[in-house]
Amino acid sequence: MTKTQILEQLFSVDDKKFTELALAVFHYQYAHNKVYHQYVDLVQKDISTIQSITQIPFLPIQFFKSHRVLCEDSNESLPYFESSGTTGQVTSKHYIVDYAPYQSSFQNGFQHFFGDINDYVILGLLPSYLERNHSSLVYMVNVLIEQSQHPLSGFYLHNHVELFKVLTQLEKEKKQALLFGVTFALLDFAEKHPIQLNSVKIIETGGMKGRREEMTRHEVHQLLAQSFSTQSIYSEYGMTELFSQAYSLSDGLFQSPAWMKILSRDLNNPLEVNNAGKGGINCIDLANINSCAFIATEDMGEVYENGSFTIQGRIDHSELRGCSLMAL
Numbered sequence: 216m217t218k219t220q221i222l223e224q225l226f227s228v229d230d231k232k233f234t235e236l237a238l239a240v241f242h243y244q245y246a247h248n249k250v251y252h253q254y255v256d257l258v259q260k261d262i263s264t265i266q267s268i269t270q271i272p273f274l275p276i277q278f279f280k281s282h283r284v285l286c287e288d289s290n291e292s293l294p295y296f297e298s299s300g301t302t303g304q305v306t307s308k309h310y311i312v313d314y315a316p317y318q319s320s321f322q323n324g325f326q327h328f329f330g331d332i333n334d335y336v337i338l339g340l341l342p343s344y345l346e347r348n349h350s351s352l353v354y355m356v357n358v359l360i361e362q363s364q365h366p367l368s369g370f371y372l373h374n375h376v377e378l379f380k381v382l383t384q385l386e387k388e389k390k391q392a393l394l395f396g397v398t399f400a401l402l403d404f405a406e407k408h409p410i411q412l413n414s415v416k417i418i419e420t421g422g423m424k425g426r427r428e429e430m431t432r433h434e435v436h437q438l439l440a441q442s443f444s445t446q447s448i449y450s451e452y453g454m455t456e457l458f459s460q461a462y463s464l465s466d467g468l469f470q471s472p473a474w475m476k477i478l479s480r481d482l483n484n485p486l487e488v489n490n491a492g493k494g495g496i497n498c499i500d501l502a503n504i505n506s507c508a509f510i511a512t513e514d515m516g517e518v519y520e521n522g523s524f525t526i527q528g529r530i531d532h533s534e535l536r537g538c539s540l541m542a543l
Contacts, residue, residue, distance in 0.1 A: 295310045295311055477497070
């Protein structure tokens with residue numbers, strides 16, 4: 216299957232076709248991604264024996280810190296997304312050959328989880344991300360803001376008073392809105408400007424960046440729910456190295472779009488991958504067609520038989536970075 220054929224099917228794939236398409240992506244990336252090819256050769260003797268998604272080798276996410284993980288790699292200068300991190304840390308870089316698969320992924324994902332973008336006001340409270348370049352989260356939210364075509368959609372860097380006024384107006388008008396917020400900024404805002412939210416939904420994107428004492432996601436959501444007098448706080452699961460996002464709309468249980476699948480790996484034997492269970496989080500993101508679609512992350516959690524999953528924190532030996540998810 217060619218890259219063009221893969222892309223034509225990507226965002227209409229269903230459960231029955233997922234394995235077929237994933238195997239096609241695997242063979243395409245094995246043939247065209249030098250870094251992934253070398254890694255697969257180190258851990259897999261014969262790729263012809265790979266018949267299921269659990270047999271596909273998953274590239275450790277750390278490779279994005281040390282290599283250009285690209286299909287048809289060259290030395291030409293390319294745009295990239297970069298992970299957040301504290302001073303002195305080596306950050307991940309996800310080089311971009313084409314923004315189209317990323318944009319199609321988050322647009323289709325938004326449609327799947329929330330519906331028509333034109334029905335929403337989109338707000339961003341992402342100060343740490345707006346203050347640096349190359350953030351995939353800022354890119355996504357910025358496009359959603361533009362596509363919402365609403366005059367109140369926009370970013371709010373540190374202007375909490377203005378954000379409070381906008382939220383008050385949206386609630387008065389009963390206008391549906393989504394506020395994407397980095398965790399520490401949401402907590403700062405909630406302390407100073409508690410407000411009852413019904414029409415506006417909060418999407419917590421993770422990220423404490425050493426600004427506050429580490430808290431569990433459950434504790435964070437309890438504080439936010441109390442400050443905003445709401446029953447549910449949403450969460451987004453995404454990262455620099457991925458082109459797709461999963462969302463939790465209740466109880467910390469994440470769901471993935473059809474072209475993204477989460478698997479569980481054995482922490483004692485990372486090459487043993489299962490469709491369900493507790494362990495390290497492996498991600499198949501078919502939208503990552505020009506990079507690597509099969510990534511072993513540094514997160515740990517539990518994957519359930521229906522494909523939903525929870526995140527329980529970082530694996531102990533992992534380097535803590537700015538957008539890390541909080542331990543439960």
